[in-house]
Amino acid sequence: MNKMTNRAKQAETTKKKIYKCGVKLMTKYGFDKISVEQISKAAGVSVGTYYYYFKSKFDLFKEIYKQGDDYFLNEVKGKLKSNDCQGQIIEFFDEYAKFNIENGIDMVKKLYTSDNKMFITHGRAMQQILQEIIETFQKQGEISEELSSAEITRILFIAARGVIYNWCLCDGELNLYTDMRIIISKMLNGIL
Template identity: 45%
Template sequence: MYESALRLMKTKSLEDIKIGEICKEAGVSVGSFYNHFETKSDILVEMYKRADSYFDERYKDGSNASSDARDEIVHYFEVYAQYNQNLELETIKQLYTANNKLFITKGRYMQKTLQSIIEKRQLAGELDNELSYEYITEFLFIAARGVIYNWCLHEGNFDLPKMMKQYIERLIITFRKC
């Protein structure tokens, strides 16, 4: 049902998709839908769970200790951009609304992973520890979402991971230990 909803979201907004359409596309009954989801909005929640699972798989053994702080954080956001690009433009456009409060949900795996990277690099003396790792994480995510939103505004007409890399490389300089 989730995959069916994603396919339908390529042509119209989740708000305009009827639960019956999702079920028809998936070849299941409406009752089956309600056994998995309470509302259509839970499809978005599922997206975020899958993103967290993706990052769990990529980072479960820890991050690349051999690289420096800049390289490790830039790589993290390249992975983030690639994940978004793989979901495809029309799907991502539906996430980037002021009504989507899932972006600011605290304690998600993706956030904890980045916080861990930043905290480790602060303890190693590579990043400024005057600012909390929570603050730096939020700051970087706000910037990264801005890059993705800009990609949406430009109809995906640029390489998202490449632009994310360039943007985060410049931004991370502000958090380096002087």
């Protein structure tokens, strides 16, 4: 097992601090209304240090999505308890709801805009994990192969993003878990 050097630990701490300060500012003011200089100042680092860890302001924004993908890779993939197709997919979207709730309504509101194309970026781990689940159940004959696993994944994420967007419109007052389960279940009834 490789031990981290003190310098590596310090570098990781600095990057996390920049990230947290950037996310805090994005949540408060919005992505377009903050600058690298403001993020650097809030983190107590120079602009050069910021650019050592992140190539651009957008790079920091992409890190938010990387964190989401990492969460699904480390906490969700292979750990869903349900044995049946519908149960696993609903459990997957329970985790999606949980992840958004944990990020907080203010942050999620800033992310859910039509200008944000990160949601439709192909090859993201989160979507790949769901696609693999669907492929497994297609091979077992539990899901029709009329639609490809990629198309089913796309459809389900469109529905899930709609549920999250509605949650944002209602300022987080709705029960996101309940709404997510209802909508995804209805979608699955139409697909399965």
